[in-house]
Amino acid sequence: MAPFRRASSKNEDEAYTEGVSQTKRQKGNSGRVIVPSPNMRVTRASMSLDGLLDLFQTGIESRASDDPANDLEEASYFERFVGSVLPECLEVRCRVQDSDCRTDSFGTLLRPLSRYEVSAAIKYASAFGAAALPSPAQAAILRKLQLHRERRRTDIQGLDFVNHNSLTSVPPQLPPQPPQSGILNSLTSIRTTPYETSFLSRLCGHRPSTDSGLVAVDWETRSPWMELMTDVREHYSYAHPTSSQSHEVLVPIRYVSLQPSHLQQVHELLARVFWDGINVSDLLQSSPERCSVIAMYGKTVIGAALLSSPQETYITYLAVRAGWHNCQIATTMLYHLIMLNPHRDITLHVAANNPAMLLYNRFGFKAEEFITGFYEDYLDSQSRASMNAFRLRLRR
Numbered sequence: 001m002a003p004f005r006r007a008s009s010k011n012e013d014e015a016y017t018e019g020v021s022q023t024k025r026q027k028g029n030s031g032r033v034i035v036p037s038p039n040m041r042v043t044r045a046s047m048s049l050d051g052l053l054d055l056f057q058t059g060i061e062s063r064a065s066d067d068p069a070n071d072l073e074e075a076s077y078f079e080r081f082v083g084s085v086l087p088e089c090l091e092v093r094c095r096v097q098d099s100d101c102r103t104d105s106f107g108t109l110l111r112p113l114s115r116y117e118v119s120a121a122i123k124y125a126s127a128f129g130a131a132a133l134p135s136p137a138q139a140a141i142l143r144k145l146q147l148h149r150e151r152r153r154t155d156i157q158g159l160d161f162v163n164h165n166s167l168t169s170v171p172p173q174l175p176p177q178p179p180q181s182g183i184l185n186s187l188t189s190i191r192t193t194p195y196e197t198s199f200l201s202r203l204c205g206h207r208p209s210t211d212s213g214l215v216a217v218d219w220e221t222r223s224p225w226m227e228l229m230t231d232v233r234e235h236y237s238y239a240h241p242t243s244s245q246s247h248e249v250l251v252p253i254r255y256v257s258l259q260p261s262h263l264q265q266v267h268e269l270l271a272r273v274f275w276d277g278i279n280v281s282d283l284l285q286s287s288p289e290r291c292s293v294i295a296m297y298g299k300t301v302i303g304a305a306l307l308s309s310p311q312e313t314y315i316t317y318l319a320v321r322a323g324w325h326n327c328q329i330a331t332t333m334l335y336h337l338i339m340l341n342p343h344r345d346i347t348l349h350v351a352a353n354n355p356a357m358l359l360y361n362r363f364g365f366k367a368e369e370f371i372t373g374f375y376e377d378y379l380d381s382q383s384r385a386s387m388n389a390f391r392l393r394l395r396r
Contacts, residue, residue, distance in 0.1 A: 118149050213257030213289050215336050221253055223302075225323035251298045253329070255336055258283055258292035258306070265301035266294065273319040275378050280306055280317070290340045293333045295320075305333035313341050315348035318356065330359060338363065338394070346394040349374060352386040365392040 101111045113121065125142045128134070134142065195201050230248065237245050258266070263281055270278040283291050283306060290310045295303030302321045308314040315337070320330050338346060349371070350356055367390045374389035 113145075113148075115149075115152060118145055118152075121145055122149065213259065215255040215257065215293060215340075216332070218253040218255070218332070219250075221327050221329070223324045223327045223329075226297075228323070253302070254296045255332060256294050256296060258288040258294055258304075260284060262294050262296075262301055266304050269301055269304060269319055269321055270317055272322075274317065278317070286310065293336045293340070295324075295329050295333055297324075303329045303333055305330075305337045307337065307341070307346075310341065313344045313346045315346060318348075330356070331362075334359065334363060343396050345396055348392050349389045350392060351375060352388045352390060354385070357390070360392055360394075363394060365394045367391070368393050 097111055097114075101109050103109055122142065122145050125134070125138065125145070128138075233245075233248060258280070266280060267278060270280070280292075287310050291307040293305045294301060300321075302324045304317060304319055305315070306317045308316050318330060318334065346365075348360070348365070350360065352370075369391040371389050371391060373387050375385065375387045379385055379387060
C-alpha cells in the first residue's frame with residue numbers, strides 16, 4: 001500500500017494527498033477492478049467518507065500483495081490521519097447537538113437522543129419488559145422510541161421535529177402532607193350499610209358463607225324440589241293476594257368437603273339410601289378435603305360422595321337426596337372426587353341392577369369381578385336391590 005503523506009497547501013484549510021508511486025489494477029473478492037486515484041483529496045472543511053472508505057478497500061484488497069514490513073508504517077500513517085480528523089469530528093458533533101437542544105418552560109435544557117441512544121434505550125426496555133410487565137408510561141415511551149427509530153430508517157422528512165413547548169420535565173414531588181383532622185372526622189362519621197341490606201349481599205349472597213373447604217358453586221341447576229317450592233310460593237301468592245308475600249332468595253348449590261356440622265344430615269341421608277348404622281365420622285381425621293364431596297343447598301345436605309381414605313381410594317358411598325335426582329348432582333360430585341385424587345386408581349362395588357352403573361361407565365370405570373351375595377349382610381331379604389355386585393376400577 002502506498003504511503004499516505006501530508007501535502008503542502010497555502011490555504012488555512014489543510015488537505016491531504018495520497019501519493020501513489022505505481023498505479024496498479026487490483027481485483028478484489030467481488031471481482032470489481034479497483035484503480036487507486038493518484039490525487040485523492042480530502043478537505044477538513046467539507047469532509048466525505050468516500051475517500052476514507054476507498055482507502056480501507058484499497059488496503060484490504062492489496063494487503064496480500066504488499067510487503068509485510070510496511071504494515072507498521074501503514075498503521076502509523078492511519079493513526080495520524082484519524083487522529084487529525086477525529087477531534088474536529090467530535091467538535092462538530094457537539095455543535096450539532098447544541099443546536100438541536102431546546103429549553104422547556106422550567107428552564108431545563110433538553111437534547112434529542114442520538115440514534116445509538118435510541119437503539120440502546122429500546123434494547124434495554126425490551127429486555128426489561130420481557131422479565132416483567134411494563135407500566136403504561138414505560139410502554140408509551142417504548143412505542144415512541146420505536147416510532148422515532150422507524151422514521152429515521154425510512155427517511156421520512158418533517159416528522160423528527162419536536163416542539164419544545166410539548167417537552168415538559170417531571171415536576172418535583174412534594175413531601176406527603178398529613179391529612180386534616182376534619183377529613184378524618186367526616187370519614188369516621190359515615191354510617192355504613194348493614195351487610196344484609198347492602199349491594200354486596202346481593203352479589204355474594206344474603207349471608208357470608210361460613211363453610212370451609214369449598215370445591216365448586218353451581219348457580220344454574222334447578223332441581224325438581226326447587227321447582228316444586230317455586231310453584232307452592234306462586235300458588236300461595238295467587239290464593240292470598242292481600243297478604244304479605246315472602247320473596248324467594250336465590251341460593252346456589254355448593255360443593256364442599258365434609259365438616260363436623262354435616263355429620264347428622266349425612267348419616268340420615270345414607271340411612272335412607274343404603275341401610276342404618278352407617279358412621280363416617282372417621283373421615284374427619286383422614287384428609288376430608290380429598291376424601292369427601294358434600295352437596296349443599298343452603299344448610300341442607302342434598303348429596304354425598306365419600307372415599308375410604310386417600311391411600312386406598314375406594315368409593316364407599318355415593319348418594320343423592322330424594323327430589324334432587326336427574327339434575328347432574330351425582331355426576332358433579334363424582335367428577336370432583338376423581339379430580340381431587342389424581343394419578344391413583346379408584347375402585348368401588350355397585351349392585352348388579354343399580355342404574356349408577358351407567359354413570360360409572362361414562363367416567364371410564366371397567367368391571368373387574370362379579371361377586372355373588374356381596375350385599376347379603378347389609379340388605380333386607382325383601383329388598384328389591386340385587387344382592388350381587390360388580391367390582392369396578394378406574395385406571396389412571
